[in-house]
Structure formats: C-alpha cells, structure tokens
Amino acid sequence: SxxxxxxxxxxxxxxxxxxxxxxxxxxxSKSVQWYQQRPGQAPVLVIRDDVDRPSGIPERxxxxxxxxxxxxxxxxxxxxxxxxxxxxxxxxxxxxxxxxGGTKLTVL
Amino acid sequence: xxxxxxxxxxxxxxxxxxxxxxxxxxxxFDDYTMHWVRQFPGKGLEWVSLISWNGDGxxxxxxxxxRFTISRDNGKNxxxxxxxxxxxxxxALYYCAKGFSSxxxxxxxxxxxxxxxxxxx
Numbered sequence: 095s096x097x098x099x100x101x102x103x104x105x106x107x108x109x110x111x112x113x114x115x116x117x118x119x120x121x122x123s124k125s126v127q128w129y130q131q132r133p134g135q136a137p138v139l140v141i142r143d144d145v146d147r148p149s150g151i152p153e154r155x156x157x158x159x160x161x162x163x164x165x166x167x168x169x170x171x172x173x174x175x176x177x178x179x180x181x182x183x184x185x186x187x188x189x190x191x192x193x194x195g196g197t198k199l200t201v202l
Numbered sequence: 203x204x205x206x207x208x209x210x211x212x213x214x215x216x217x218x219x220x221x222x223x224x225x226x227x228x229x230x231f232d233d234y235t236m237h238w239v240r241q242f243p244g245k246g247l248e249w250v251s252l253i254s255w256n257g258d259g260x261x262x263x264x265x266x267x268x269r270f271t272i273s274r275d276n277g278k279n280x281x282x283x284x285x286x287x288x289x290x291x292x293x294a295l296y297y298c299a300k301g302f303s304s305x306x307x308x309x310x311x312x313x314x315x316x317x318x319x320x321x322x323x
Binding site: 095125127129131136137138139142143148178180182184188189190191192193194195196 | 237239246247248249252261262263264297302307308309310311313314315316
C-alpha cells in the first residue's frame with residue numbers, strides 16, 4: 095500500500111516558521127490532509143485538499159504539495175502549536191485512507 | 203454542533219470479541235461517510251475502517267480485514283465496529299470520525315474522543 099514518510103520530530107523557536115514534510119511517491123497528484131493532535135486530545139483537521147484551511151484555523155497555517163513532497167507550514171510559531179502532526183491521503187491502490195507516521199513539533 | 207461519542211471499549215482476552223458503538227448528532231447522519239481510526243499507545247494513527255452514507259460501501263485496513271465488521275444504523279444515528287479474533291496488537295484508542303461528505307474519499311473533519319480497547323490475558 096501507499097507509504098507516507100514524515101520526520102519523527104521538528105523543533106523550532108517561537109516566532110519562526112515550522113515546516114513539516116510528508117513524502118510519498120508522486121504525492122503531488124494526490125489530495126493531502128493534515129491533522130494536529132495535542133497531547134490527550136483527538137486529532138483536529140488543519141488543512142484539507144493540500145491548501146484549504148477549515149473554519150477556525152488561523153491563516154499562519156498553510157499547506158503545499160508538489161512532486162514527491164507535501165509540506166505543512168506554520169508561521170509565527172507559538173507554544174500552543176506544540177503537537178503531533180499527521181498527513182493523510184487516499185490510497186487508490188488499496189482504496190482507503192492512509193496516514194503518515196506523524197511528526198512531533200517542539201517549540202523551543 | 204457536531205458531536206461524536208464512542209463507547210464499548212473494555213479489557214478483553216486474546217481471541218475475544220467486542221463491539222464498539224458510536225453515537226453521532228448535530229448533522230444529517232445519512233449524508234456522510236463514517237470512519238474508525240485507532241491510535242496505539244504512545245504511537246501514531248492507523249485508519250481502520252469506513253462505511254459509506256448508505257452502508258453499501260465498506261473498506262478495511264489489511265490488519266483487520268476478516269476480523270472486524272463496520273455497520274451503521276441511519277435510523278438511530280449510530281455506527282458500530284464489531285471486532286473478533288482480538289490480539290494484543292489491537293490494543294489502542296479507537297476513534298469514530300465523520301467524513302467530509304457522502305464520498306468515501308476526502309478529509310475527516312470531525313472526531314470523537316475515543317474509546318480504549320485493551321487486549322490482555
């Protein structure tokens with residue numbers, strides 16, 4: 095089945111931009127979703143269809159997708175952004191969703 | 203407001219069975235695909251199963267195919283996950299979640315808080 099590869103961790107200083115990648119074979123041809131999961135909480139959708147922000151998600155959260163890499167970017171990082179982030183796509187070969195392994199964002 | 207509440211999690215012995223329930227409200231239930239997603243202790247998310255708006259379409263992860271069965275009752279706004287042949291690798295927090303639309307593809311915008319399944323002798 096389709097494999098999504100994320101770095102286990104990303105660390106950034108407050109106020110800077112965090113970039114979390116999600117790698118997959120020709121992922122640019124797929125629609126990518128991103129979820130944020132804070133400790134002890136359920137996942138929250140933060141980006142759908144590569145670039146769209148659901149209602150209530152701040153503009154400093156953005157997504158891009160091209161070639162073999164999709165990227166979630168968070169500008170002006172705040173302590174409250176510290177969480178695990180997961181990418182997700184539809185795997186057409188197995189005909190179901192798949193998640194990446196997740197990236198822990200640490201705000202230094 | 204969308205509300206999703208899971209129940210039925212328990213401690214069960216290897217080889218045992220369990221049925222999880224998911225009560226949904228705050229939206230037109232039979233307009234949406236519903237999912238089960240699990241999270242292993244301290245680990246990432248694994249999609250488990252989905253069911254289409256009318257129940258005619260189902261999908262399963264390879265890890266549960268043949269052991270788990272998803273179903274829904276559109277009259278009661280419930281989704282179920284019948285789990286059989288449980289093993290220790292099934293120990294996880296199980297989330298019920300609402301899809302973006304009637305299509306089985308797309309994002310998963312609403313999640314419950316999860317119900318814990320522990321498989322242990």
